Amino acid sequence: MSDVLAITDHRRGELRDVSYEIITAGRELADETGGDLHLAVISGTVDDFAEKLDREGVDAIHTVSDGEEFNHGVYTQATTQLYDELAPQYVLIPNSVNGLDYAPAVANGLDLPIVTDVVGVETDGETLTATREMYGGKVETTNDLEGPAVVTIRSAEWPQAEGTGDASIESFDADIDEDDLGSTVNGFEEVAGGDVDISEADVLVSVGRGIEEEDNIPIIEELADALDATVSSSRPIVDNGWLPKNRQVGQSGKVVTPDVYIAIGISGAVQHVAGMKGSDTIVAINTDPNAPIMDIADYAIHDDLFDVVPALTEEFQ
Ligand SMILES: Cc1cc2nc3c(=O)[nH]c(=O)nc-3n(C[C@H](O)[C@H](O)[C@H](O)COP(=O)(O)OP(=O)(O)OC[C@H]3O[C@@H](n4cnc5c(N)ncnc54)[C@H](O)[C@@H]3O)c2cc1C
Numbered sequence: 648m649s650d651v652l653a654i655t656d657h658r659r660g661e662l663r664d665v666s667y668e669i670i671t672a673g674r675e676l677a678d679e680t681g682g683d684l685h686l687a688v689i690s691g692t693v694d695d696f697a698e699k700l701d702r703e704g705v706d707a708i709h710t711v712s713d714g715e716e717f718n719h720g721v722y723t724q725a726t727t728q729l730y731d732e733l734a735p736q737y738v739l740i741p742n743s744v745n746g747l748d749y750a751p752a753v754a755n756g757l758d759l760p761i762v763t764d765v766v767g768v769e770t771d772g773e774t775l776t777a778t779r780e781m782y783g784g785k786v787e788t789t790n791d792l793e794g795p796a797v798v799t800i801r802s803a804e805w806p807q808a809e810g811t812g813d814a815s816i817e818s819f820d821a822d823i824d825e826d827d828l829g830s831t832v833n834g835f836e837e838v839a840g841g842d843v844d845i846s847e848a849d850v851l852v853s854v855g856r857g858i859e860e861e862d863n864i865p866i867i868e869e870l871a872d873a874l875d876a877t878v879s880s881s882r883p884i885v886d887n888g889w890l891p892k893n894r895q896v897g898q899s900g901k902v903v904t905p906d907v908y909i910a911i912g913i914s915g916a917v918q919h920v921a922g923m924k925g926s927d928t929i930v931a932i933n934t935d936p937n938a939p940i941m942d943i944a945d946y947a948i949h950d951d952l953f954d955v956v957p958a959l960t961e962e963f964q
Contacts, residue, residue, distance in 0.1 A: 649736030650682035654726055655700060656741040657691050658717070659835060662699060664846070664904070665741040665800070667807035672768065672800050673739050674704035674808070679770040680736055683707065686814070689725045690714045694816075703810030709733075709819040716835060720828035722749040725821040727756050732819070735795070737775065742799035754797040761797040762790050766804045784898075784921045802846075803904045803925040843877055845894060850876035850907045853896060853923070854884055857912015857933065857952055861889040866956050867911060873963035879903065881913045897922035912952045915940025932956070 653673035655666035670686065677684040683706035688696045693710035700708060711725040726749065730738060740750040742764045754761035766787075767778035775792045845851060852871040858864060864884075871878045878894060885895040896903050898918040908926035913919060915931070915938055923929070924943065931944035932955050941947045948955055 648682050649680040650685055650733060651677040651680065651737045651739060652685045652687060652726075652729060652733055652735040653739040654687045654689065654722070654741070654746070655696065656743050656745055657688075657696060658745075660691065662696055663741070663743065663802075664807060665743060665802040666696075666700060667702065668802060668805040669739055669741055669800060670700070670702055670705055670808035671805040675805070676737055676739070676768050676770065677704075677706075682736065685709060685729075685733055685735060687711065687726065687729055687819070689722055690716065690718065693818075697816045701812045701814050701816065702808040703812050704808055705812045705814040708814050708816045710816065711819050711821045713821065713823055714832065716832050717745045717748075718828065718832050719749050719752070719830060721821075721823055723752045723756065724823050724827070725819070726753045728821050729819060730757055737795065738797045740797065740799045742801045746799050750797055750799050757797075759795055759797050760792050761799070762792060763799045765798050765800050768798065768800075780921070782917075784917050801902070803902045843893065845877055845879045845896065846901045846903050848877035848879075848903065848905050850874055850909075851879045851896075851903060851905045851923075851926075852876045852909045852911065853879040853881070853913060854890075854911050855881040855913030855919075856883045858884070861887070863953075864889055866953070866960070870909075870956050870960045870963070873960045876907075876909075881916075881919050910940050910944070911956060913940055914938045915943065 651673045653669045656663040673684045686705050686708045689711040693712050697708045697710050713721050740746040762777045765777045769776045777790045779788050854867045879896050880890045880894050884890050885892050898921040902922050904925040906927045908923050909930045911932045929944045930946045931940040932948045932952050936949045
């Protein structure tokens with residue numbers, strides 16, 4: 648019987664979706680090992696977060712009240728001390744910007760193996776088989792690890808845990824060595840255009856190279872306005888400087904899971920699909936019926952975007 652410890656993620660006072668997904672992944676693992684699922688909430692409004700995270704499948708929630716925003720040193724020290732206290736078999740950490748910042752330090756400090764960006768987990772006795780994707784999702788690899796390990800899980804691969812739980816919520820008194828923190832968080836400054844987080848949007852209107860030139864982008868923005876949606880894009884649009892980097896969906900952009908994803912003039916390259924395949928409903932508008940995006944679309948409009956998009960805007964207005 649071995650326990651699982653999963654660390655949650657938050658930013659600017661909001662829990663990230665991956666915090667609810669890591670519960671599902673953690674429960675899955677704990678069911679296999681026959682142990683308990685322990686969740687940790689580090690920094691921020693921990694009591695409020697713990698209440699929200701008390702969902703079905705969680706056995707215990709440990710809160711570490713230290714600072715507001717993510718700090719590498721605090722997360723590394725608190726996670727390491729929780730590991731020493733709880734002795735779990737596996738430590739799950741989100742494969743997020745924050746998670747990737749401290750997970751290797753935790754693994755290194757505890758002398759544990761680490762496997763990152765994992766999309767599936769299975770155990771057989773002491774062996775953990777972690778699945779990862781390579782070459783933009785074209786191939787999957789399986790990695791066998793013996794004994795305790797640190798695993799970072801990709802967001803939007805597991806469904807979010809639901810229901811109400813009855814986990815014990817306890818404050819964990821981590822002994823944070825201030826001299827060993829290395830950095831201090833003084834504030835939070837968004838980069839230009841950073842007001843929008845496409846990974847949190849319910850409806851995304853996404854534009855690709857089919858738009859031809861920057862001057863045509865407003866027709867996409869008008870459709871987004873009519874739908875009360877957010878504009879995102881494929882990589883060439885960002886590479887051309889037509890939209891800021893924080894709008895890019897895909898392997899080297901953001902992973903998104905909206906209710907509706909409208910792909911306009913986007914071919915559906917594997918690197919793009921890696922970032923949006925978790926969308927509930929996919930609508931594709933493309934002149935090429937054989938474009939790969941058409942294969943994964945729930946609704947495919949095989950037509951010229953310059954005709955379809957203004958017509959849709961008018962209809963929704
Ligand atoms: C390491 C690496 C990482 C990458 N990361 C990303 C990433 O994060 N995100 C990403 O998006 N890409 C990424 N790419 C690039 C990716 O391989 C593709 O080149 C890119 O996704 C293509 O963008 P697109 O679909 O907009 O353009 P294209 O592939 O050029 O597709 C344009 C589409 O528009 C259609 N079209 C043209 N005119 C019209 C019209 N008038 N009406 C309707 N449809 C029309 C065409 O039929 C075509 O299907 C990455 C590549 C590499 C090598």
